Amino acid sequence: MQDHIRIRDLPARAGESVTVRGWVMTTRFSGKIGFVVLRDGTGYLQMVISKSEAGQALWETVRQLTQETSVAASGSIRADARSPAGVELALADLQVIGPSADFPITPKEHGTSFLFEHRHLWLRSRRQVAILKVRHEVEQAIRDYYHREGFYLVDSPILTAAQGEAGGMFETEYFDLGKAYLAQTGQLYVEAAAAALGKVYCFGPTFRAEKSKTRRHLTEFWMCEPEVAWYDSNDNMRLQEDFVSYVVGRTLERRREELKELERDTSTLERVTPPFHRISYNDAVAKLKALGGNIEWGQDLGGDEETQLASQFDKPVFVFNYPKEVKAFYMKRNPDDPRTVLNNDCLAPEGYGEIIGGSQREDDYDILLSRIREEKLPEEAYGWYLDLRRYGTFVHSGFGLGLERTVGWICGTPHIREVIAFPRMMHRLWP
């Protein structure tokens, strides 16, 4: 396919005359010489203009360029050690396509509030471009991994009927059927699909109406949820560590430049290879107590405890077999200790917390039904889910990986809201 010349391809074109299209990031003038940095999404190009060599008209045009003006610029590509990219364009002609006056985001300090109000424009900055590219790589790596491993992609519904605690769910009117809710998870649906296809995953947006205000929460986020027939909890953890290692490795391999732009120390990412550390909930509580924590057996791990625990390890750690009281009804009870279930969380290092929550699923009809009743969930809403145990039940396991938490960890961002193009949070629905 014929395409415009991209900045990315210019180093190979030294000596040629080219025309590139893009947006002006900065201009600098030093008397009779000027520099314009152009961005086109593939890279950054320093363009040079000399007053003595350019005509008066071109000099004036370039002199008056403002931040984010879109232009078509022509000139010859030449190697120069003084240029950041090693090559630069000697301007011979420049057409302004779209002027840009008073661009709000100057190359200076801004607060997060201001930046998120201008998110649609902030996306053009170097850091945001780098983050978007890493996110793209992670998403593509996820799809490639599951495709390679023989999984089928099954898209789960986003509009769902009530399935119990509708608290924490966004609701909307749904014709004559009453209320519909935006999905919090696709898991129940991929369990059904696993009985049809064996190895499946869904990957899409999910919604939580919780009034969360932390660096790890969004009201709309993306989640990848694999579900595998005949995998038990140990198989599940092996899949997780292989999967996460692939995604991290792939990003290191293909997005070095972006991670460098983000000033990410990649040494901790280099260590992300199987096997991950494993610690039971029982041992985790003992360890936290030994470290001075005041956690008691039976309590869920809080954010601080997760961070403290993860800091004991040099790569991701699985915490497995939690008390059933703090976990969901569908998790399979542990035959060796009925107080606990066969689940695991995966905690990322460096304080990024829980990037995965997974479990073996309860496959016994009667036990699942009794768990639904214990939790006082509406039985009728789970009829179809119970059917999966009535018609050829099967051992199966799966997990959910939070995309933004994973990308935030890989990028080293202080808050996950920065790794999604248009974050949705309690106080942000715009732009």
Add this chain to the structure above:
RNA sequence: UCCCGAGUAGCUCAGCUGGUAGAGCAGGCGGCUGUUAACCGCCGGGUCGGGGGUUCGAGUCCCUCCUCGGGAGCCA
């Protein structure tokens, strides 16, 4: 919902025990032939988040409301 913190120039902030508004950057003009958030000189720029109160006098103290940030809970 709870606990902290913050709202002052376009942006980021300073402004002491109350005395009548300041800096850097951005913008405008001028200078500079190798800049990397360039640099140097000059210039314009404000309902101090809203409302109420105390006071001779409030950006500053008190009350209240609004907005935003961080954390908790919930979880990915």
